[in-house]
Amino acid sequence: MIHEIDVKTKKTKTRKWTKKEEKTHNEIAAQSGDEKSYAEQRLESYPRVGDQLDAIWKELNYRQTKGERLQTEEARNMLGVILQIKEDYPKPKKK
Numbered sequence: 001m002i003h004e005i006d007v008k009t010k011k012t013k014t015r016k017w018t019k020k021e022e023k024t025h026n027e028i029a030a031q032s033g034d035e036k037s038y039a040e041q042r043l044e045s046y047p048r049v050g051d052q053l054d055a056i057w058k059e060l061n062y063r064q065t066k067g068e069r070l071q072t073e074e075a076r077n078m079l080g081v082i083l084q085i086k087e088d089y090p091k092p093k094k095k
Contacts, residue, residue: 057082 002021005012017025029035036044046052060070060079070076 002015002017004015057079060075061083064070064076064079070079
């Protein structure tokens with residue numbers, strides 16, 4: 001990931017590397033013997049956080065619909081919020 005700062009607004013934004021930038025970085029790292037750390041490799045390999053959270057909430061909803069009580073009030077409340085949002089903004093049906 002690249003962290004950029006807008007000089008005028010002083011705002012920071014993060015973006016993925018372009019293929020060219022990543023290739024250049026990897027070439028330089030290989031020449032200098034500087035390999036990516038395991039943490040960098042993991043970070044780049046993990047699915048997006050939104051996808052990770054979606055999988056967790058789907059699992060918790062499944063457990064709740066099968067009669068299992070979620071152990072914390074915060075989890076029950078958050079699941080309710082998530083389900084309401086999904087109901088308010090349903091995924092379009094595939095054609």
